[in-house]
Amino acid sequence: MGQRIVQTGNPAVVRHILKTHFPVYQKGQAFRETLTDFLGNGIFNTDGDTWKFQRQVASHVFNTRSLRKFVEQVVDTELNDRLIPILATAAAQNQILDLQDILQRFAFDNICKIAFGFDPEYLSPSLGQSKFALAFDAAVEISGRRSSQIHPLIWRIKKLLDIGSEKKLRLAISEVREFAKNIIRDKKRQLPDGASLESADMLSRFLSSGHSDEDFVTDIIISFILAGKDTTSAALTWFFWLLSKHPEVAKKIVKEASEKSEVTVYDEVKDMAYTHAALSESMRLYPPVPLDSKEVVADDVLPDGTAVKKGMRVTYHVYAMGRMEKLWGSDWAEYKPERWLEREGSDEESEKWRYVARDPFSYPVFQAGPRICLGKEMAYLQMKRVVGAILTRFTVVPAMPEGMEPQFISILTSRMKDGFPVRIHSLA
Template sequence: MDTILMLFSVAAVTSAYLIWFYFLARKLTGPKVWPVVGSLPLLFMNRRRIHDWMAGNLRSTGGAATYQTCTIALPFLARKQGFYTVTCHPKNIEHILRTRFDNYPKGPTWQAAFHDLLGQGIFNSDGDTWLIQRKTAALEFTTRTLRQAMARWVSRTIKTRLWRILEKASEENISVDLQDLLLRLTFDNICGLTFGKDPETLSPDLPENPFAISFDSATEATLQRLLYPGFLWRLKKIFGVGAEMRLKKSLEIVETYMSDVFTARQETPSDDLLSRFMKKRDVDGNFFPSSVLKRIALNFVLAGRDTSSVALSWFFWLVMNNPQVEEKIIDEISTVLRDTRGEDRHSWIEEPLVFDEADRLVYLKAALAETLRLYPSVPEDFKYVVSDDVLPDGTQVPAGSTVTYSIYSVGRMKTIWGEDCLEFKPERWLSTAGNRFEPPKDGLSLVPGHRVEQKMSLTLFLKNGLHVYLHPRVLAAPGVATSA
């Protein structure tokens, strides 16, 4: 009798769950979901191509550009922690980032996952803490201070280090990993701007930098925390296995480096970003403690290093594969340099471009904008829903759930960019006359066999780097074909 009663109870509970799951699944518009595990199997299967997988799901919605799914198909969790709304609808993104900004903070899931690495830095804070950092950074990154930083750090590094490395590779006909060189360039520059310290990772012998390596490792390990339910990474952290073990070891190296930098700035304050924050007070009127200051600085290293180098890597890859675009860029640069530096072509390459010269490179700016359209440095972002809301396209988002907006997918929607949305076409950013940048309503060749793929990371790295051979170019008068 007890056995029959138990079997009946199990059957009743199972039937009730399946009925509940049936009605839940009917409302979901994203990838297929299964009982209990939701869409986690598909997420796991596509983890190495997550951005294209999301874009494919969004394209399959037609003009809706929004879908909803759940990763944990259990009562309560399915409408809270496991419920995801993914969108690339422009009006929805504007709603999330501007109209109802206060309703969409980073939230507890993101903050818990990134706390060990980013602490209360700008990428992992909300409200007043975020606002103070944003205002301070805005004062630092003005046109004037950025131009000073360019003169002090960037131009010098390009001329005395990057150019020499590229020239040597060209003369000896050896390949270089352009993404690695650009990462070293931006890392050295952002460390100078943030700490007032140049680690000189971009040197002829390309030295290994423990901080840079550990920082990369920690970022990748932290990102994995977002892909799966929180209890999984917490268990791995308790037992010190897998990615959590790598994260712990990497953070120890990062912490040692940041402590040394902070001590140096305490002894000799300068005009760098860390020194500025050391003079600031938090929302309670107190100076930021050292632990917070170190994480604030680390956030800016993440922002300044990865995003710029990743964008430039994709830019060079696209230009290499579109020779007609390359020819237009070179022609424009030659036109500007002849006008500003005269007919002596040797003087054209003696010094890096200055701001006034760069401002005139309209087509180059359009090509960079087109690169970011197709390969945005930060392809996705996640937001927590504080209160029930309805997005502009009519999608209902429940409190406690997550909204992911996919910038990567925005650039791949025919409904936004037209049938040629996957083409690299800088002209779409230019005025009809082609002489003005209007947002729309040296030679390189890839190493044979080198595969260009996306890497699963916070920023859109090229998984295997960008290995290229460099060919010297003789700049000619504008409009005259040149040979590499």
């Protein structure tokens, strides 16, 4: 249909497009057009100076001081006041919970608190739906499915006629943007003139940077909600599924978490090497963002000799790369956290581990190069804290029919089709 796309799982090519020749491979017009209605000019949908500005301002939220505050105040409060009580109640009453939904609510509350200083209280005992949450999920799904259609002309015509999925998208986006604008208006009223930004949330920093245009800041809010809500929750959902099949891994995580219970929460999760490895291994098999695509803005030749022309797209397939024997060996299909670890010291029986990161171009789960995920460390800290807190108190047991496997689906981010039903068993 007149479109040419190169798909790759070659780390040399990934390095080329994400770092070495970064200026030649951008989001591009086709990508931006597909997602502009939803993401506008937010950080995930822009290139050049607009992208640089948003990344520079947002980076202040990911320093060590902010990360400590995030884990010890935001995540821990959400855990102790909401998530743990909900799981305890489900265990006591033998309820079936959709763990994917629970984790999405948990992540949504957390990203709103740290980024915008706003608590939506989406994770509550009632687990009630909200108009915003339903609208946001609809906007993600419909926007994501635009790119999978045979030709963009199909969704453009539906948008012009305001029918079907495009009408649903327009209504969903209207709901989402109104929600975001209400957050902005409240923040503007709360933000005193000349306030110190030393410990300010991300929204306060953007509003104080001279960019107080409501539509622009709304784009930023929507992008960061998408990043914080759907990626970590997807990673954790698949992680708990894998743990249910590998109880020996869960046992080692519980041992590690128990040994570190005497230190501060931040220091505890920062040094959980085995849990860090177990999460990395899970995301190898089930990456939160299964693929990423760049537009070629000038003729180029890839390291493998493939010639690419201006206007073409090059897609690196993260999901496929995590399952390539060439990259991970003959045991690639096995879930083995140990592949990320080295024993500390010379004692081969030592149970003290050191985490060894892989080349980010062989494992581009968090992208790599100039656009590497700003929230990578924050995501790991949040996930390790959640995992340690849950596994030292409960066992998570899938409540699916015997022999049934969950289905991996990808829209803008990955998820389990139809959710992840589980029963919670208390260890107390």
